[in-house]
Amino acid sequence: xxxxxxxxxxxxxxxxxxxxxxxxxxxxxxxxxxxxxxxxxxxxxxxxxxxxxxxxxxxxxxxxxxxxxxxxxxxxxxxxxxxxxxxxxxxxxxxxxxxxxxxxxxxxxxxxxxxxxxxxxxxxxxxxxxxxxxxxxxxxxxxxxxxxxxxxxxxxxxxxxxxxxxxxxxxxxxxxxxxxxxxxxxxxxxxxxxxxxxxxxxxxxxxxxxxxxxxxxxxxxxxxxxxxxxxxxxxxxxxxxxxxxxxxxxxxxxxxxxxxxxxxxxxxxxxxxxxxxxxxxxxxxxxxxxxxxxxxxxxxxxxxxxxxxxxxxxxxxxxxxxxxxxxxxxxxxxxxxxxxxxxxxxxxxxxxxxxxxxxxxxxxxxxxxxxxxxxxxxxxxxxxxxxxxxxxxxxxxxxxxxxxxxxxxxxxxxxxxxxxxxxxxxxxxxxxxxxxxxxxxxxxxxxxxxxxxxx
Amino acid sequence: xxxxxxxxxxxxxxxxxxxxxxxxxxxxxxxxxxxxxxxxxxxxxxxxxxxxxxxxxxxxxxxxxxxxxxxxxxxxxxxxxxxxxxxxxxxxxxxxxxxxxxxxxxxxxxxxxxxxxxxxxxxxxxxxxxxxxxxxxxxxxxxxxxxxxxxxxxxxxxxxxxxxxxxxxxxxxxxxxxxxxxxxxxxxxxxxxxxxxxxxxxxxxxxxxxxxxxxxxxxxxxxxxxxxxxxxxxxxxxxxxxxxxxxxxxxxxxxxxxxxxxxxxxxxxxxxxxxxxxxxxxxxxxxxxxxxxxxxxxxxxxxxxxxxxxxxxxxxxxxxxxxxxxxxxxxxxxxxxxxxxxxxxxxxxxxxxxxxxxxxxxxxxxxxxxxxxxxxxxxxxxxxxxxxxxxxxxxxxxxxxxxxxxxxxxxxxxxxxxxxxxxxxxxxxxxxxxxxxxxxxxxxxxxxxxxxxxxxxxxxxxxxxxxxxxxxxxxxxxxxxxxxxxxxxxxxxxx
Numbered sequence: 001x002x003x004x005x006x007x008x009x010x011x012x013x014x015x016x017x018x019x020x021x022x023x024x025x026x027x028x029x030x031x032x033x034x035x036x037x038x039x040x041x042x043x044x045x046x047x048x049x050x051x052x053x054x055x056x057x058x059x060x061x062x063x064x065x066x067x068x069x070x071x072x073x074x075x076x077x078x079x080x081x082x083x084x085x086x087x088x089x090x091x092x093x094x095x096x097x098x099x100x101x102x103x104x105x106x107x108x109x110x111x112x113x114x115x116x117x118x119x120x121x122x123x124x125x126x127x128x129x130x131x132x133x134x135x136x137x138x139x140x141x142x143x144x145x146x147x148x149x150x151x152x153x154x155x156x157x158x159x160x161x162x163x164x165x166x167x168x169x170x171x172x173x174x175x176x177x178x179x180x181x182x183x184x185x186x187x188x189x190x191x192x193x194x195x196x197x198x199x200x201x202x203x204x205x206x207x208x209x210x211x212x213x214x215x216x217x218x219x220x221x222x223x224x225x226x227x228x229x230x231x232x233x234x235x236x237x238x239x240x241x242x243x244x245x246x247x248x249x250x251x252x253x254x255x256x257x258x259x260x261x262x263x264x265x266x267x268x269x270x271x272x273x274x275x276x277x278x279x280x281x282x283x284x285x286x287x288x289x290x291x292x293x294x295x296x297x298x299x300x301x302x303x304x305x306x307x308x309x310x311x312x313x314x315x316x317x318x319x320x321x322x323x324x325x326x327x328x329x330x331x332x333x334x335x336x337x338x339x340x341x342x343x344x345x346x347x348x349x350x351x352x353x354x355x356x357x358x359x360x361x362x363x364x365x366x367x368x369x370x371x372x373x374x375x376x377x378x379x380x381x382x383x384x385x386x387x388x389x390x391x392x393x394x395x396x397x398x399x400x401x402x403x404x405x406x407x408x409x410x411x412x413x414x415x416x417x418x419x420x421x422x423x424x425x426x427x428x429x430x431x432x433x434x435x436x437x438x439x440x441x442x443x444x445x446x447x448x449x450x451x452x453x454x455x
Numbered sequence: 456x457x458x459x460x461x462x463x464x465x466x467x468x469x470x471x472x473x474x475x476x477x478x479x480x481x482x483x484x485x486x487x488x489x490x491x492x493x494x495x496x497x498x499x500x501x502x503x504x505x506x507x508x509x510x511x512x513x514x515x516x517x518x519x520x521x522x523x524x525x526x527x528x529x530x531x532x533x534x535x536x537x538x539x540x541x542x543x544x545x546x547x548x549x550x551x552x553x554x555x556x557x558x559x560x561x562x563x564x565x566x567x568x569x570x571x572x573x574x575x576x577x578x579x580x581x582x583x584x585x586x587x588x589x590x591x592x593x594x595x596x597x598x599x600x601x602x603x604x605x606x607x608x609x610x611x612x613x614x615x616x617x618x619x620x621x622x623x624x625x626x627x628x629x630x631x632x633x634x635x636x637x638x639x640x641x642x643x644x645x646x647x648x649x650x651x652x653x654x655x656x657x658x659x660x661x662x663x664x665x666x667x668x669x670x671x672x673x674x675x676x677x678x679x680x681x682x683x684x685x686x687x688x689x690x691x692x693x694x695x696x697x698x699x700x701x702x703x704x705x706x707x708x709x710x711x712x713x714x715x716x717x718x719x720x721x722x723x724x725x726x727x728x729x730x731x732x733x734x735x736x737x738x739x740x741x742x743x744x745x746x747x748x749x750x751x752x753x754x755x756x757x758x759x760x761x762x763x764x765x766x767x768x769x770x771x772x773x774x775x776x777x778x779x780x781x782x783x784x785x786x787x788x789x790x791x792x793x794x795x796x797x798x799x800x801x802x803x804x805x806x807x808x809x810x811x812x813x814x815x816x817x818x819x820x821x822x823x824x825x826x827x828x829x830x831x832x833x834x835x836x837x838x839x840x841x842x843x844x845x846x847x848x849x850x851x852x853x854x855x856x857x858x859x860x861x862x863x864x865x866x867x868x869x870x871x872x873x874x875x876x877x878x879x880x881x882x883x884x885x886x887x888x889x890x891x892x893x894x895x896x897x898x899x900x901x902x903x904x905x906x907x908x909x910x911x912x913x914x915x916x917x918x919x920x921x922x923x924x925x926x927x928x929x930x931x932x933x934x935x936x937x938x939x940x941x942x943x944x945x946x947x948x949x950x
Contacts, residue, residue: 002577004592005553006570007563012554028931031527034611034642037554038527039857042879044557048564059859059880059931062527067644070615084524084944088860088936100552101611101643104581130552131581131612364599382564403564 007363007383009331009400012130015041016138016171017097018060020146023172025205028061028091030123032078032107033099035064045135048382048401049173061085065101075107079115086121092206093153095145096125103129124149136332139171140227146209147231163194163263164215166232169225170246172200174332175306176402180411180420181246185221188414191273192256192265216263217241222308223334244345245311249320249418253278277415284419285320288426292321295429302327302370304380305399307334307342309412313379313398316418317425318349325355327373329366329380331399333359379425394432396425482737483661486621488653490645492519497833499646501854502861502942505844508852512837524944528857531640531651533558535608537682538655539638540568543710544603546596549573550589550620551610555642572596576612584618590627597631603711604634604663614641634711636662647831648856652681653733659706660737663714667742670719675703676769677723677738679731683707686898686907691726691752694762694901698771698779706734718742724765726900727751729808732835750839751808751900754816755784758901783902790906794913796822796873802866804828804876804884805894811839813875813894816905820912825869826851828862853941859883860932864941873915888926890915 014033018041021029031038038060063081065074078096086094094116098109109125116123126145128138167185172178179201186196197215199208213236218229220242229240241262247255253274260270292298301323303314307330317323328346339359346357356373360366363383370378370387378388378395382403388395397405398412398421412421482488491497500520501511511517532555539547540562549556551573559571574580574588593605607620624635638658640651678695680688688707695702703720705713717723723738723746725731735746747768752761759780766776799822803810807829814824824847832840832854843850851869855861859880866874866887874884877894885891892911898904 002553002575002580004548004572004574004588004595006572006596007560008553008556008571008573008575009560010553011557012552015554015557034530035525035528035646036530036533036642036648039529039533039879040554040557042527043533043561044554044559047561059857059883060527062525064522064525064528065643066646067641070611070643080523081525088524088932090931090933099611100581101615104612104615130554131576131578133577134553383560385564386567401560401564 010134013128013138016135017128017142020142023200026092031062094123100129161214166215169222177411181413184414192270245308248312248316252414299376300324300326301377302375304329306332394429396428487639488657491647495833506848529648534648534651541707546570546602547606607637611642656734664718675701677720678704679725680707681730687900690901751812753812796820800871802871828853830856885925
């Protein structure tokens, strides 16, 4: 039984599906639910993410069902809404997504979709009520709908495309740096001679999605990309490559090597590319060394975020920058069967460091864990800012939700992302006053006192 | 999916309970307030000129219209969350699927407001009900935070299933000796989000203000501030306290005791006759607190009129009020310098009461309002419409909450020089290439509001490059839509 949650950051399945659809050019969501569902998504997701507004946001097409549709059924309202959306809103594909109310009423969405198809509308559907699960489920449901239903629209490409690689598991907006992360992974794959199929973001439309079955490899960045990759393996026999997390810094080099091995690429080309990227990163590290020592970058940190982010970022901070991962909190509820592997990876980042790993999406629980952790740096979402302030330590917003950052093309993936991460977390330490960690003990003391009176 | 055999029957029982309890007895005996459409004949879909609007409301109940294409819009649940975000020392338990609290996250991380717990109803709960889950959540947050009050906010799932919130409220109220306030929003029973304010204010008074006749009158004046900008609230407070009034401000920033205090106040004045209406009339009819309704104090003249209504009602020294107004007006005039809107054609897309008031501010500054989109139109606006129709009978009024496809169509035809709006779709309006000023987070009230607004207007008109840059991104609507009349999808409802 699902438990209640304080300060929920994982929204609902409908919102996850909207995040998928809004991140693909030319694809138009049609919500069949009560009027507020789209605005909830806009306020609670888009606005906490530096904004994203194509045909998403509050102008999203929504059947806005009323009492009579709850009592007598809302199918006819959906029929009318779909027909008029196609007439009014530019789009190559329309996707019906449902909310709790219409699913409880039992409106027949597949039948309505079929009716639309009979009128030559390019339309598919996904049942996405919030009572079925969170934003990650919504991502999976929408992606599944696209993979399964697009071919029946008959626009798939016939010939295989050599070196095409699909990337799965980066949930648009739930990873605030999704666009930048995808672009960097794409740049790296291009660097070793492949054709990345990013699927989301600028320039990514139905052409990209129709190519999905033709990929030689499906790269899975987080556990949420497993389902689509497995579906494609089953249907089209495409290879699957699972990453432990977002490849940040040298992990990106190892990622490229594995891809090269799998696809039998030119070894020299791959190695040369990795070498040049490593060299640039090393130069950045050398330039920051003075500040690193002076401001005491080598700190014990708490990191709160989604599993792929926590793995990737802490791996870089611990594996290259020498920081100590003290407390890692994973907020995206990964399935039980992957938790063991995550624990092994994360607790083994730095030998004898006593790294503790937690799984929670409850703000009260997360706050308690961070408060008692005695760390010198907190990296997390806007929700963790109060406890970081209470502890008196530097803080950087890097997971959803964000409230004080505008993110358009920045990312933390790859080599460029590693440099950006270094800039951002270094700036957080400097702006806090870099000797603040020295008086850490007294601050922890004050913090626990003030916690008694905290909000 | 699954069709539940029991819910239809339950739903009808639920509706019967509501209609029975809304008979003419104590307003607060009812489980919830009546919807705006039932109470005030409120319209949310309409387009025409001002004189037609007057006719609409003069010939008895106006005919309700619906849209055959609609875009997502605010609902009563969202407005309830917005109002609750501003209540101190409270915790809100949203009895809903997990996404219904997304807006709470927005209030929490952008304004530091509210503490939000969602019961996270799952598939099983939609069939079996989830009273136990609700009890557990309330007990846990109570023991952790010891708030003065816990709110339970219902949701579409709970309204359809008719989960029994009331017995949870009563049992835990006794057990925890804590005020627990249920707010029965549904997401679908009303077309007007503002119904969510009424529902919430109804519950706040019903559970926190005490029974009529048990209060000792106090000398304070209720300032009804419903989801106003903090600077606006402070401006009103500044004006009224400088005239010697003792204020009790609610519901914004109110705490548990404020409502009880309000029921014994000597007067209520509101900052917005739309949003504050239900609170004002309920305090009046239930507790005998007289209520003065005046247009929003936006612009120098309107602020003066608002102040004079308040002054008369409260028996303030007329000369002192007049002097204060003159001094403040002079200060504003000085700050404005020679700024004016002469020859500037303005379009307004604002909440109804704000729209009508900003209209007079634009007139005051010498500008011309060429069209307005208001979030709703009802009996509360009748007088204002009549007054407007005597001066501008052909002024176009568009009634819509969050329907930018219609607004974009209208604005394309009118091509105004400046757009003022408070909705969440200004990003789309901007793509029409006109200067846009957002009033969503800009203080507008009182003397200081005029100065703040004029600065924004001035900047928007002085440098229009961002609008031009935005215009390079087309709107998502087909060209053919712009050839249709803007009210094409507004139809009379077939019952």
